Structures are given as structure tokens and as C-alpha cells.
Amino acid sequence: MAPVTTLGEFEQLLLLAVLRLDAEAYGASIARELEATAGRAVSRGALYTSLDRLEDKGLLRWAAAKGTPARNGLPRRLYIVTPAGVAALRDSRAILRRMWRGVEHLLKDSAS
Amino acid sequence: MNTAQAPEPIGGSPQPAGTALLRRALPRGIRGDAMLGDLLEEWRARSGTGRATCWFWRQALSVAIRYAGRRDREPEHTTAHQRSIRMAFDNLRQDVRFAIRSYAKAPSFTLAILTTLALGVGASTAIFSMVNGILLRPLPLPDADRLVYANELGREGGQISVSWPNFLDWQSRAHSIQNFALSREEPLTLTGIERPERVRARRTTANFLQVVGVQPRLGRSFNAADDRPGAEPTVVVSHEFWQTRMGGDAGVLGTPLLLDGRAHTVIGVMPPGFRYLRAYDLFVPMGPILGDRFLYDRGNHQGYNAVGRLVPGVSVETAARELVAIALDLQREHPDTNSGIGVRLEPLATRLVAQVRLTLLVLFGAVGCLLLVACVNVANLLIARGAARQHELAVRAALGGGRFRLMMQMLAESTLVSAAGGILGVAVASWLLRLLIAVAPEGTPRLDEVRIDTMACLFALAAAGVCGIVFGAFPAFQASGIQGQAALTRSRSAGASASSHRLRRGLMVVEVALALVLLTGAGLMMRTLGEITRVETGFQPAHLLTMRFSLTGDRWTEPRRQQFFTDVLTGVRGTPGVTNAALAFSLPIEGSNWNSIFIVRDKPIPPRPELPNAAFVPVSDGYFETMGTRLLAGRLFDAMDTPASPAVTVVNDRLAKRLWPGENAIGKSIKQGWPEGPGTWRQVIGVIADVKFEGVTVETPMQVYLPLTQESSRSLAIVVRTPAEPAAITSSVQTVVHQLDKDLPIYAVRTMDQLLDTSMARERMSMSIFVVFAVVALTLASVGLSGVVAHGVTERTHEIGVRMALGAEPRHVRGLVVRQGLSMALAGTVLGIAGAMAVSRSVQGLLFGVTATDPITFGTVAAMLLGVALVACYIPAWRATRVDPTMALRAE
Numbered sequence A: 001m002a003p004v005t006t007l008g009e010f011e012q013l014l015l016l017a018v019l020r021l022d023a024e025a026y027g028a029s030i031a032r033e034l035e036a037t038a039g040r041a042v043s044r045g046a047l048y049t050s051l052d053r054l055e056d057k058g059l060l061r062w063a064a065a066k067g068t069p070a071r072n073g074l075p076r077r078l079y080i081v082t083p084a085g086v087a088a089l090r091d092s093r094a095i096l097r098r099m100w101r102g103v104e105h106l107l108k109d110s111a112s
Numbered sequence B: 001m002n003t004a005q006a007p008e009p010i011g012g013s014p015q016p017a018g019t020a021l022l023r024r025a026l027p028r029g030i031r032g033d034a035m036l037g038d039l040l041e042e043w044r045a046r047s048g049t050g051r052a053t054c055w056f057w058r059q060a061l062s063v064a065i066r067y068a069g070r071r072d073r074e075p076e077h078t079t080a081h082q083r084s085i086r087m088a089f090d091n092l093r094q095d096v097r098f099a100i101r102s103y104a105k106a107p108s109f110t111l112a113i114l115t116t117l118a119l120g121v122g123a124s125t126a127i128f129s130m131v132n133g134i135l136l137r138p139l140p141l142p143d144a145d146r147l148v149y150a151n152e153l154g155r156e157g158g159q160i161s162v163s164w165p166n167f168l169d170w171q172s173r174a175h176s177i178q179n180f181a182l183s184r185e186e187p188l189t190l191t192g193i194e195r196p197e198r199v200r201a202r203r204t205t206a207n208f209l210q211v212v213g214v215q216p217r218l219g220r221s222f223n224a225a226d227d228r229p230g231a232e233p234t235v236v237v238s239h240e241f242w243q244t245r246m247g248g249d250a251g252v253l254g255t256p257l258l259l260d261g262r263a264h265t266v267i268g269v270m271p272p273g274f275r276y277l278r279a280y281d282l283f284v285p286m287g288p289i290l291g292d293r294f295l296y297d298r299g300n301h302q303g304y305n306a307v308g309r310l311v312p313g314v315s316v317e318t319a320a321r322e323l324v325a326i327a328l329d330l331q332r333e334h335p336d337t338n339s340g341i342g343v344r345l346e347p348l349a350t351r352l353v354a355q356v357r358l359t360l361l362v363l364f365g366a367v368g369c370l371l372l373v374a375c376v377n378v379a380n381l382l383i384a385r386g387a388a389r390q391h392e393l394a395v396r397a398a399l400g401g402g403r404f405r406l407m408m409q410m411l412a413e414s415t416l417v418s419a420a421g422g423i424l425g426v427a428v429a430s431w432l433l434r435l436l437i438a439v440a441p442e443g444t445p446r447l448d449e450v451r452i453d454t455m456a457c458l459f460a461l462a463a464a465g466v467c468g469i470v471f472g473a474f475p476a477f478q479a480s481g482i483q484g485q486a487a488l489t490r491s492r493s494a495g496a497s498a499s500s501h502r503l504r505r506g507l508m509v510v511e512v513a514l515a516l517v518l519l520t521g522a523g524l525m526m527r528t529l530g531e532i533t534r535v536e537t538g539f540q541p542a543h544l545l546t547m548r549f550s551l552t553g554d555r556w557t558e559p560r561r562q563q564f565f566t567d568v569l570t571g572v573r574g575t576p577g578v579t580n581a582a583l584a585f586s587l588p589i590e591g592s593n594w595n596s597i598f599i600v601r602d603k604p605i606p607p608r609p610e611l612p613n614a615a616f617v618p619v620s621d622g623y624f625e626t627m628g629t630r631l632l633a634g635r636l637f638d639a640m641d642t643p644a645s646p647a648v649t650v651v652n653d654r655l656a657k658r659l660w661p662g663e664n665a666i667g668k669s670i671k672q673g674w675p676e677g678p679g680t681w682r683q684v685i686g687v688i689a690d691v692k693f694e695g696v697t698v699e700t701p702m703q704v705y706l707p708l709t710q711e712s713s714r715s716l717a718i719v720v721r722t723p724a725e726p727a728a729i730t731s732s733v734q735t736v737v738h739q740l741d742k743d744l745p746i747y748a749v750r751t752m753d754q755l756l757d758t759s760m761a762r763e764r765m766s767m768s769i770f771v772v773f774a775v776v777a778l779t780l781a782s783v784g785l786s787g788v789v790a791h792g793v794t795e796r797t798h799e800i801g802v803r804m805a806l807g808a809e810p811r812h813v814r815g816l817v818v819r820q821g822l823s824m825a826l827a828g829t830v831l832g833i834a835g836a837m838a839v840s841r842s843v844q845g846l847l848f849g850v851t852a853t854d855p856i857t858f859g860t861v862a863a864m865l866l867g868v869a870l871v872a873c874y875i876p877a878w879r880a881t882r883v884d885p886t887m888a889l890r891a892e
Helices: A010-026 A028-040 A045-057 A084-099 B015-023 B029-045 B052-068 B082-107 B107-136 B164-173 B208-212 B238-246 B316-333 B348-352 B355-387 B390-398 B401-437 B454-480 B495-534 B559-575 B624-627 B655-658 B724-742 B752-759 B761-795 B797-805 B812-848 B855-880 B884-889
Strands: A060-065 A076-081 B148-151 B177-185 B188-191 B195-201 B201-204 B236-239 B258-259 B262-269 B282-285 B305-310 B340-347 B544-550 B580-584 B594-600 B613-617 B631-634 B647-650 B668-672 B680-687 B703-706 B715-721 B745-751
Touching: A010 A028, A010 A076, A010 A084, A028 A045, A028 A076, A028 B029, A045 A060, A045 B029, A045 B052, A045 B647, A060 B613, A076 A084, A076 B029, A084 B624, B015 B029, B029 B052, B082 B107, B082 B631, B107 B201, B107 B355, B107 B401, B107 B454, B107 B761, B148 B348, B148 B401, B164 B177, B164 B316, B188 B262, B195 B655, B208 B355, B236 B258, B258 B282, B282 B305, B305 B316, B316 B340, B340 B348, B348 B355, B355 B454, B355 B495, B355 B761, B401 B454, B401 B594, B401 B761, B495 B761, B495 B855, B544 B724, B544 B752, B559 B580, B559 B715, B559 B724, B559 B761, B580 B613, B580 B624, B647 B655, B655 B680, B655 B703, B724 B745, B745 B752, B752 B761, B752 B884, B761 B797, B761 B812, B761 B855, B812 B855
Parallel strands: B201 B282, B236 B262, B613 B703, B647 B680
Antiparallel strands: A060 A076, B148 B305, B148 B340, B177 B201, B177 B305, B188 B195, B188 B258, B236 B282, B258 B262, B544 B715, B544 B745, B580 B715, B594 B613, B594 B668, B631 B680, B647 B703, B668 B680
């Protein structure tokens, strides 16, 4: 298993959004979070296929939850990040950090 | 941010039907449900308006596309049956994808086939829509198939209107007709509004609306009280009239309308779009005119016709037989007035479309020819392609492609091209139809009901299907001759495709024949129009302006009318730009408004059924000079012919020759009406040339002209001759009339040329359509011919190369190729002439001055076709001689 799974940028954003939303992560709220925080408008087709892909890789899991009147009572799929998902995020962050080391002075205005 | 919306009614969603459909495109089970739920939630969060709905569908589409084909991510166990279905589906998808790719690889072939289909299907769908809307679809009236129309037949068998006493007898005696109404068109003058106006009205018996089965939307229909002699005048208005002239006022009932100077109380408003034969502004009952004693004269046929509703279960034929029997009884009971008077009863729908029926059917036949030409062309193209792909298909067969699979492949290709052709065809048809409606002759019935509807779309798809699939796939498959290895082992250039070539040549002959039939039709129509424009009308139509007015109401007494006529003529003649002006009761071409029997003083009076009949036309002095009609003998009317002077008349040449053959007509006397009637004897003072009266194509009737001073009228046409463009003086003439009476509506303002044009509109339209069809067919046929010949040349490159290497002259080779092509064209021409002869009888009714088997037309058309065919064959023949013998031999 180990760090063979490298994450794409969009996959990272998705996993982070699910983490940020805690127990309230489902399709619509993830899309809203991406739009509000990352400024990314994403087509729902791309959203669901990416979520499915992360699920296939074992980085996400989901459970069904009851619907609300606003969604005509249709169920929600609530996502949580698996331990493997958290590990993958960590790896990605570590890779990024290593890559940033020594070049941060070149991008001074950046606040990261 | 989360679910901050107000409580919404559960179940609300953008277009529920669409949402249900979307569900089928999404993954099954909870995954799909959750996706749809997310989309709905977000749609609500975006306020659920139009923009949100737009967003909803865009996103739904993006999901549906991504998940298309992987609906079953969690397959339960699949049965063998399901697997085989899925495999067939996969195959189909592959076939379609392959077909699209192969069409994209041959763009010129694809363009040719799509253009052919679009033209053929488009033209036929447009004409089909006309036929469907006008001839086939039932009238938009309840139980329209039980409505019948009846009129009387004159002694010569022509249709005449129904006399009131005869109608009353029909009504009381006919048992097969449940309810029988009488009505006539009766234009009325509407005054008391800003601009006085001539409105379209229909005078009807009280039960009329009940018979046709449509009740007023507002107010009531006529009842028996409205039909009593001397009843207070009432009126039912059309929805359109109510909207445009009365502002759609709901309180309109009970208000008066001033019609022909009399107040009519509005009692009802019809539903929108109501039509009887055509659209009317108003309906008025018989009651107010039942005091008219002329109405009760059995011999008076005053423009009425009857409409009846059959007793359920009774056929039109039964009703017609019964009515004919009644008419025979009436002949016996009233020999003076009814001898020789028959009756004709037919379905209302038939009557309505009687004049256009033949034209439409002939055009439908023509477009059928065009569609067949297109079919043959498509077949030819696909066969050529099939033959060219023989090798490819043979390879696929050898590699294990089953015969069925390969056939399905071909079927998919032609289905795809048919569908595309059908869709393009509908687009072409809707464009063409708009054009057709715009050029259709004035007064074409039910034109407003013509549109591209579901039937038309089905027709287009069926036509495209027949064209592409039946004529395309099977011959193509046949031609490809998939027979396992056989095709692989055979040499490519040998006679492998002999059978396909034979088929193509056969089809080519048919195509040429069909093109010739269409060309002949176009030729005959052109000759007809030529003959019509050459007809001697008896007057000079150029630079003539006409318009009509009616002096209605009690205030127009005879002396006041005469004064008005004099004033109008003086005023108009004094207008700058006017050479001459006159008044007339009826105009040439437009038709007679007064036909009557008459007797001659110096001849024995024939029995009643054989009394001569003529068109009577009161005219002012200066009329013949204005019209440019030639005087053949005697003198014309002048200012000396007054009410006090001896009664005089001018007759036309036809009347003079018929009644006084070999004698001088001048000085003879005639009397209008029955022999014992009170009419005055009028002396013939002049004979003028015959003038075409009922259109251009109908034979000139006997004509009797009377001076307006001695035979007054209320409704007259002004004719004005001007050296300038006639339409330019319209307003100055109108001003003259309005200065004399500001309330007088002026209508039917037309130049005489327009009147003539209108009378030829049907012939002109038929001709234009035929010419377009013929040109398209000729183009398709010549391109097809060229293609077949070129194909033949390609197949024989080797042979030609050998011939040239052995010393054949290029012109010999050219001759060889051209001869082969021309033999097809010649065979097609012979077949086409035979075909055109066979259908000639059905088009005769549309022709004038030329027979349907006119040898000149046939000869010209055949020569033209062969000329085009020669050019079409020569091009590939010329290319054949440029074959380099060495190249041709090496190609092996």
C-alpha cells in the first residue's frame, strides 16, 4: 500500500473539502465548499466521477443519510475520508513542502 | 448556507417529466438518487427560477454524459439473455460509430447523398403538408363528415345558387337531412365608426350555426324570432372582429352596429378561428330581408347555397338521391321556373376544396416523381459505394464477420443517413412550405390550417426511410455481393461487379424516365401559361385602375344615385393624370354579377328551358373608350342616352352572331327577363368585341350592356385609365369620392393587371413548382448519369488502355463511352414518354390551349433531356481518352 497513491490537485481539494465539512460532506455541500473556499466551479459530472474514483482507491467512504424536503426526500451520500485518504493527503503535503523548501523567497507575496 | 430555504412543497422540480427521464440516465439505486437529490437541492438554493433551471439541466447533462453506459456499476447477476442484449446494443453502437466515421471520411459522397435526400424529402413533405392540411384533415367543425353542401344546377348543368322557395321545399321534404340551413355571402357597409368599411358578412337562416355545430362563445345564436319577416336586425360577430373593431369589450352584447345604414343589435360573439368556407366578420339572419318579394320568386337564384347535417348513419349518396328526387318533383310542380333545374349535394369538405383538389393532387404526383428520382439517386450512390467497398467487406467476411453482422452494418449506415436526411428534409420542408403559402393563389381554402405537423414529420421520416433504407441498404448489400472468399479471390477489375453495374444502369433508365415525366409536366404548364397570356381579352388591361363602392341604405334614392354617378365621373375625369374614367356594374375577368334570360323581338320565343341567357352589365358612358374595347358596328353610349330617351343596349359580337347570324344586329330589340315580364324593349345600337368575363380561360358568354342612366345600380366599380403607373393615382381618385361622401367605403382597389395576374395565379404557381421540380430532377438525373458512366469508365480503364495501346483513336473510345451512356438516356426517354402519356389524362384539367399529349412539348422536352444527357456522358468519355495506356496496363 504505502505512498504509491499520488494525489492530483483536484483530488487533494476534494479530500480537503470533505475533511473541512466534517460530518456534513455530501455532493452539494462539497461543491459549495469548493466554490466558496477554493474558488473552483466544478461540473457535477466531474465532481461525482472524481468522488467515485477516490472511493475506488479506498481514500473515501460513504454512508447513506436521510433526505430533506428541499431534495424531494431523496437520500444524501455522506462522505468521510478513510485513514488511507488522510495518509495520502499527508504524503502530498510532505512532497509539496519538500518542493517549496528553498524557493519561498522567490514568491514573497505568497502567504503560505 | 446549508438548507436555509423556506419550506417547499415536496415533489416540486424543474419539468417533472424531464426529471423522470433524467432518472433513467443516472446510475441506479442510491447513487443516482443522491445525485438527483443534490441537483434538486441546489436548484432550490438557486431560487428555482429559469436561470436555475438552465443550470440544473446543464449539470444534469454533464452527469448523465459521464455516467452513460455505466449505469450498472453494481451489477446484480446478469442472465445470458441480458448479456446477449447488451452485446447487440454494443454492436449497434459500434456500427453507428463506424458509420459516422466512414461518412466523415467521404465528405463529397455524404454531401451528395444528404442533399439529394433533403431536396427529395423536403419537397415532398412540403407538398404533403399542403395536401394533408387542405384535402385530408377533416374540417375543424364537430362531426364534419356529416355536413353536406347543396346547390342547384342550371339547364346547362352548371352550378347555380338555390332559390328560397326551393330551399323551403327541400327543408320540409328531405328526411335524410336532420337540419338544413341556407346562407350566402353578403358584404355589408359598416358605418358609424371612424372609417366606413366594407365587411365580410354571411346572411344565414337562424339554424345555420346549429347546423355547422359551433355556438357563440359569448351571448346567443340566432333563434326563430330573428328569422321572422320584419324582425329587428341582429348580428353575430366573429371573435377577430370583436377583438379588432370592438376592442374585445365584454359588454358588447346589446350594442348596435350600423350595417348598410340599419342598426343591428349584437347578440353573440363566435369562438376564435371559426370559419365556414372562409373567414367572415359577421353573420346576419334572414329575418330583416324576408319582406323582399323577389326572394319568393322561385325562378330567382340569388346567391344562396345550402348546408345540411345528415341524420346519423345516412350516407351522402342516400341524401343526394333523395334531394334529386325532390328536385324532380319540383320540376313537375313548377314547370315555369323549375324545368331543367337540378340539384347537387356533396360533402362540405369536398365542396370547399373543389377548385384546388386537382392542382394539389397533380402536384403531389409530381413530387412523388421527384421523390422517386431522389430514391434512385440515393440507391445509385449507395450501390456505387457498396461496389467500391466490395473488397473491404470481403476482407471483413473472411476475417469472420458474419453475413448478418455485415448486413446490419450496412443497415446502420443507411438508417443513419436516412435519419439525417429526414431531419434535413423537415427543415427544407418548413422553409419551402412558407414559400408555397406565400405564393399560393388568393382564396386558396384552408391555407391557414397548413403546417408541418406530426403527420408531416412522420411522412418525412417514412419518405427518408424508404429512400435510404429500402432503396439504399438492400441494393447496396446485394451489390457488395458478400460471398465469403469468392470476392477475395476474384480480380478487382474484372467483372466482379457486373451485377451491380447492371442494376445501376437499370435504375438510371428509371431516373431519366421520371425526370422526363416531370420535364413534360413543366413544359405543358409553361405552354399553358403562355397560351393564357396570349389570350385576346377584348380590352387593354395596362394602365387601368379599378375600385368599388356601394351606395347602401335608404338615403340613396334613385335621383341621388344618378347625381352621385355624374359627380364622381366629373370629379375623377378632372383629376390630373386621368385620361378617362367610367363606371361599371361588373368588371371583365372578375366575372358577371348579373346573369339573366332574355328574349328577342323578331324571333319566335323558344320554350322556357331554352331561353337565351346573357351577362347583363350596366355601364356609364365612356366605359368602352376607357377599357379600350373595340366597337364593331353602330355607336356607343353617350350623354344623349338618358332615363327619358328611348331604351338602348350594346351587345357583344358573340350575342349578335348567335342570335342574328348573317344579319345586322343594329336596330333589333331585346327584353331582359321572362317573356311575359314587365321589362322594356331595348334597341341594339352597337356591337362590341367579345371581352373575357369569367377569368381568362372561360369562354366569353353572351353580353348585354345597358346605360347606367337607364338601368341603375347600387354597387359599382370605377375604372380609370391613366398614362402613368395606375396605383399612383389611387389616393387622388379616393379623395374625389370622399369629398362627395366621406362615409363611403372604397374597396377592392386593384389595377387591371393585378386582376389578370390573380386570375392566372393557380397556373403560375403550378408552373413554378413544376419547373423547380423538373430542374432538380434533371440535375439529379444528369449527375447520376455522369456518375454511372464515369464508374463504367473506371472499371474499364484496363480495357480502354489496351484498346488505345493497340491504336484505337480517342474519338472511337469517346464514341464507345458516350454511346453506352446515351443508350441509357434513350431507353429512359422512351420509357418516360410512355409514362407521361399514361398520366396525361389526369393533368388535362389543369391545361389550357394545349393538349396533355402535345407533340411539340414532348419533342422539345425529349430533345432537351437527350442534350443534357449527351453533355453528362461526354465529360467522363473525354476523361476516358486521357487514360495513359501504359499507366492503365501497369495498374494491374
